Amino acid sequence: MSEKTAIQIDNQVGELLKKNSLSVTGSRKKILQLFLEQPGALAHGDIERKAGEKFDRVTVYRTLQTFVDKGIVHTIPTADNSIRYALCKDECSEGHHHDHHIHFVCSNCNNTYCLDDVVTAEIKLPKGYSAEHVEVVVEGVCKNCN
Amino acid sequence: MSEKTAIQIDNQVGELLKKNSLSVTGSRKKILQLFLEQPGALAHGDIERKAGEKFDRVTVYRTLQTFVDKGIVHTIPTADNSIRYALCKDECSEGHHHDHHIHFVCSNCNNTYCLDDVVTAEIKLPKGYSAEHVEVVVEGVCKNCN
DNA sequence: TTAAAAAAGCAACACTGTTGCAAAAGAAAG
DNA sequence: CTTTCTTTTGCAACAGTGTTGCTTTTTTAA
Ligand SMILES: [Mn+2]
Ligand SMILES: [Mn+2]
Ligand SMILES: [Zn+2]
Ligand SMILES: [Zn+2]
Numbered sequence: 538m539s540e541k542t543a544i545q546i547d548n549q550v551g552e553l554l555k556k557n558s559l560s561v562t563g564s565r566k567k568i569l570q571l572f573l574e575q576p577g578a579l580a581h582g583d584i585e586r587k588a589g590e591k592f593d594r595v596t597v598y599r600t601l602q603t604f605v606d607k608g609i610v611h612t613i614p615t616a617d618n619s620i621r622y623a624l625c626k627d628e629c630s631e632g633h634h635h636d637h638h639i640h641f642v643c644s645n646c647n648n649t650y651c652l653d654d655v656v657t658a659e660i661k662l663p664k665g666y667s668a669e670h671v672e673v674v675v676e677g678v679c680k681n682c683n
Numbered sequence: 684m685s686e687k688t689a690i691q692i693d694n695q696v697g698e699l700l701k702k703n704s705l706s707v708t709g710s711r712k713k714i715l716q717l718f719l720e721q722p723g724a725l726a727h728g729d730i731e732r733k734a735g736e737k738f739d740r741v742t743v744y745r746t747l748q749t750f751v752d753k754g755i756v757h758t759i760p761t762a763d764n765s766i767r768y769a770l771c772k773d774e775c776s777e778g779h780h781h782d783h784h785i786h787f788v789c790s791n792c793n794n795t796y797c798l799d800d801v802v803t804a805e806i807k808l809p810k811g812y813s814a815e816h817v818e819v820v821v822e823g824v825c826k827n828c829n
Numbered sequence: 830t831t832a833a834a835a836a837a838g839c840a841a842c843a844c845t846g847t848t849g850c851a852a853a854a855g856a857a858a859g
Numbered sequence: 860c861t862t863t864c865t866t867t868t869g870c871a872a873c874a875g876t877g878t879t880g881c882t883t884t885t886t887t888a889a
Contacts, residue, residue, distance in 0.1 A: 612762070614760050614761060614762045614764065614820070615760060616758070616760045616818060618760065618764055618765075618766050619764075620764050639806065641808070641812060644815060652808070652809060652812075654809065655806065655807065655808065655809065656807075657804075657806065658803070658804035660785065660801060660803065660819070660821065661801065661802075662787070662798070662801065662821065662823075663798060663800065663801070663826070664826075665825070665826030665827075665829050666787060666798075666821075666823060666824070666825055666826055666829070667823045667824050667829060668821050668822070668823040669790060669822050669823040669824070670821070670822040670823070671819065671820075671821050671822075672762060672819070672820045672821075672822070673806070673817065673818070673819050674760070674817075674818045674820075675806065675808065675812075675814050675816070675817050675818075676814070676815050676816040676817075676818070677808075677812060677813045677814040677815040677816070678812070678813050678815070679811070679812055680809070680810075680811030680812055681811075683811050683812070683813060
C-alpha cells in the first residue's frame with residue numbers, strides 16, 4: 538500500500554469526526570491529520586509544536602482529551618513520564634478502549650509504535666490479586682533503526 | 684515474619700547508605716525509612732508529604748535521584764504519568780538495575796507493588812524489532828482490597 | 830438567516846521539576 | 860575534640876506542564 542493522499546486523509550478525518558458526533562473544527566481536523574499521516578504515536582509536545590502555531594495550547598489539551606474520551610486515540614505510558622497518544626483501532630467506542638496490544642519505544646529514534654499483532658501470554662498473578670488491565674511497554678531498537 | 688522494629692529499620696538504613704558509600708544524612712535516613720517501613724512503592728508526592736515538613740522539596744528530588752543512581756530504588760511508570768519509586772533487591776548495583784519483575788497498581792487503594800515472583804513469557808516481536816527492556820504494569824485489585 | 834450550542838482563545842493559576850549559589854552538616858584526619 | 864575539606868541542604872528563582880473560568884468566536888441545526 539502506498540502513501541495516503543491529502544484528499545484521502547481529509548476524507549478520513551471528516552468521517553472519523555462525524556462518526557463520533559463531534560463538530561468539525563480546525564483544531565480537530567489538524568490534529569487528527571497529524572495522527573493519520575504518520576504511523577507512530579505523538580507526544581503532547583510534538584502535537585503542540587506541529588499544530589500549536591495555529592492553535593492555543595489549551596485547545597490542544599482539550600482536543601486530545603476529547604479524542605481520548607471518544608475512543609479515537611489512546612494514551613501510552615512511558616518510562617520518561619511523558620504521555621504519548623496514538624490512534625485507536627475501529628473497535629474502540631466511547632469510554633471503552635479495547636487496545637490490548639503492546640507498545641514499543643525505540644531508544645534510538647524515540648518513536649513509539651503500537652504493535653497490534655503481538656500477542657502477550659496470560660500473566661499468572663499471586664493469590665488475591667486480580668487483573669483488570671495489562672500494559673506492556675517494550676523499549677528497544679525499531680525496524681527502521683536496526 | 685513479624686513487623687520490623689524501629690531499631691531494625693534504623694540499622695538497615697545505616698547499612699544501606701554505607702554500603703553505597705553515601706554519607707548518612709537526615710533526609711536520606713528519613714526517606715529510606717519510609718521505604719523500609721511499608722511494602723509498596725511511593726510516589727514523589729507521598730514522600731514529600733511524609734518527609735517534606737522536615738526537608739525541602741529540592742532535597743527530596745535530589746535524594747531520590749541519588750538513590751536511583753546508586754541502585755537503591757527503581758522507578759515504576761504508571762498510566763497516570765506519576766513516577767513511583769520502590770526499593771531494589773540486593774542485586775542492583777550502581778547504574779545498573781536488574782529489576783525484571785512486573786508491577787501491580789491497585790485501582791482501589793492506589794497502592795503499587797513489586798511482584799517479584801511473577802514470571803513473564805518471552806515476547807515475540809515482529810521482524811526488525813529488538814528488545815532491550817520490557818516493562819509490565821498490571822492494573823487491578825490487590826490482595827488487601829479483594 | 831437566525832438562534833442555540835459547542836469550541837476556541839485568553840488570562841490566570843497550581844503543580845512539578847530544575848538550577849545556581851550560599852549556608853550548614855558530615856566525614857576524615859590529626 | 861577540633862580543624863579542615865567535602866558533601867549536602869535550603870533558598871530563591873525559574874521553566875515546563877496541565878487546569879480552570881470566562882468571554883468571544885465558530886459550528887450546527889432549525
Ligand atoms: Mn497503541
Ligand atoms: Mn519494582
Ligand atoms: Zn527507531
Ligand atoms: Zn488495593
